[in-house]
Amino acid sequence: MESSLIQTIAVYALPVIFAITLHEAAHGYVARMLGDNTAYALGRVSFNPMRHIDPLGTIAIPLLLYFATSGAFMFGYAKPVPVAFGNLRNPRWGSLWVALAGPLCNFVQALLWGVFSVALGVAGVDEPFFTRMAAAGVGVNLVLGVINLFPLPPLDGGRVLTALLPPRQAIALARLEPYGFFIVMALLFTGLLTRFWLSPLVSLGYDAVTAVLTPIASLFQ
16 A cells, blocks of 8 residues: 555646646736736745645545545545635626636646657557556546636636626626535535536546647648
8 A cells, every 4th residue: 555655646746736727827817917926926836846835635635535445435625715705807807817827737737648658659659557547547637627717716617607607697606615625625525516517527637638639640640
């Protein structure tokens, strides 16, 4: 078990660090572009993972779940980037683009890890560590992007839905934010979120990545 855990951490470390760091930095970067400098002033528009890692959500909870489920289930999160949505030039639509920036960044990363996998094949590199890392990079980013798009605050999808709803419904949805994390965890543990949201959308993401990479790979055959 100990050797397996070390191997798993080694394979997933870089994809996870990139996934959470760039996800959070993307929120801050887009917020700054749209008028809010809060994250930038606090040094959170950064590629330094130490500025985004949460000791509990990024390290303790994933390890606890790994041991508790024998590696079958892992979940974690980074420190959310602070955004003063009222400072955005257009708070309603600006908040939508700020929220979308993180998941979109993850989907781009999934594609880039896929390109890395193709490059390994073209170069004739079949070292399991690198091939597993490339696969982990695709999977981690698809899962992180999809779960963050779930339409419940404080997840990014909840903020997107809040921006799209009429004011009365948006206010009602926003009131769920203090309970959102617990609702998501309950849906994860019962398997409902995985069955009806994660699995179908992650599968769709894999299909999209494959559709993009297949013609690229065929150029080198």
